[in-house]
C-alpha cells in the first residue's frame with residue numbers, strides 16, 4: 131500500500147493542530163509500541179523511535195524486527211523520544227511530530243482514545259489505542275451473546291469516541307442469526323449489528339465496508355469469538371487462531387507481531403494484547419450516553435438523590451410501571467454505574483492520598499525550615 135498522510139488516517143483534525151510546524155516537523159503514525167522504542171509510519175516509510183540511549187541509532191535498523199509484522203518497511207530510520215515523553219505517553223494509532231533527527235517533539239491530540247485503569251493505586255491510566263474510528267464489538271451467535279457484556283463494550287466505545295459496530299460471529303452454526311441481530315440492534319438507537327461467518331469472504335466484505343481507506347478499526351470481545359479469524363480475513367495475514375494455538379503440533383508458520391495492521395482495502399486494524407484484555411474502566415460519560423433515556427427520566431425524579439428503588443415520585447419506576455422502560459435494562463444500568471463508581475472512587479481516593487501526602491511533606495519541610503530559622 132502506498133503510504134500517504136491520507137492512507138495513514140491523517141485528517142484536518144490533526145492538520146489544524148500543527149499547520150505552522152509541518153515545514154519543520156514530520157507527522158508519524160505510531161504502528162508499534164515496545165518498552166523502549168516506537169515504530170512510526172510516515173509518508174516516507176517506516177521509522178523507529180526509542181530513547182536516546184537505547185542503542186538503536188547505530189543498529190542499522192532497516193526492517194529489523196519488523197519482518198512479518200505486515201508493515202511496509204521502506205525508508206527506515208531511528209527516532210528518539212525526548213526527555214519528558216515516555217513510551218507510556220504514546221500508544222498505537224497516535225500521531226506524533228518528529229524533527230529531521232527523528233526526535234519526537236509532541237503527540238497530537240487524539241480524535242479517540244481507548245484506555246484502561248492501570249492496576250494498583252497509581253491513578254495513571256494505561257493507553258490502549260488512539261484514533262480508532264470503528265470498534266468492532268465481537269461476540270458469537272451462541273453462548274457468548276450476553277446483553278450486559280455488550281452494553282459494557284458499547285459504553286466503552288462511547289467513552290472513547292469510537293463508532294461501535296456489533297459483530298455476531300458463527301452465524302453459520304445457529305438456526306436464526308437474525309434474532310441475535312435484532313437483539314443487538316435493540317441495545318441502543320441507531321446501533322448496527324452484523325451477523326457473519328468469519329470464514330466467509332463475502333461476509334467479511336460487509337465488515338471491510340466499515341474500514342475505508344485511511345480508517346482504523348479495532349476488535350474487542352471474549353476469547354474464542356473469532357477476532358483472529360476476522361483479522362486474518364481482512365488483512366490477508368496468518369495470525370494464529372485459538373484452535374491452532376491450542377494444537378501446536380501443526381508446526382505451522384504463523385505471524386506473531388501485531389499492532390497497526392494494514393487491511394486489504396487500505397484501512398487499518400489495531401490488535402494488541404492490551405486491546406484483547408480491554409475491560410470496562412471508569413466510563414461515566416459512555417454509560418450516560420448509552421442509557422441517555424434513563425438518565426433523562428432520572429432527572430425528573432422528585433428527589434435529586436433518588437435511587438429509583440421505590441421512592442415516591444420516581445420517574446424511572448413510573449416508566450417501568452407503564453411499560454415505557456424495561457426493568458432489566460434499569461437493573462443493568464444500575465450495576466454498570468455502581469461498578470463505574472467503585473472504579474472512580476479508587477481513583478479519587480488515590481488522588482486524595484497523594485494530596486494528603488504532599489500536605490504532610492510540605493508541613494514537615496516548613497516545620498524544619500521554621501526550626502532552622504529560629
Ligand SMILES: Nc1nc2c(ncn2[C@@H]2O[C@H](COP(=O)(O)OP(=O)(O)OP(=O)(O)O)[C@@H](O)[C@H]2O)c(=O)[nH]1
Pocket residue numbers: 299300301302303326327328329351352353354355356357358359360370371372373406
Ligand atoms: N463456524 C465458525 N467458526 C468460527 C467463526 N469465527 C471463528 N470461528 C472459529 O472459532 C475459533 C476461535 O476463533 P479465533 O479467531 O481464534 O478467536 P479469538 O477471538 O481470536 O480468540 P482469542 O485469540 O483467544 O481472543 C476458531 O476455531 C475459528 O475457526 C465463524 O464465524 N464460524
Ligand SMILES: [Zn+2]
Pocket residue numbers: 428431432436437438439441443444445446447
Ligand atoms: Zn427515581
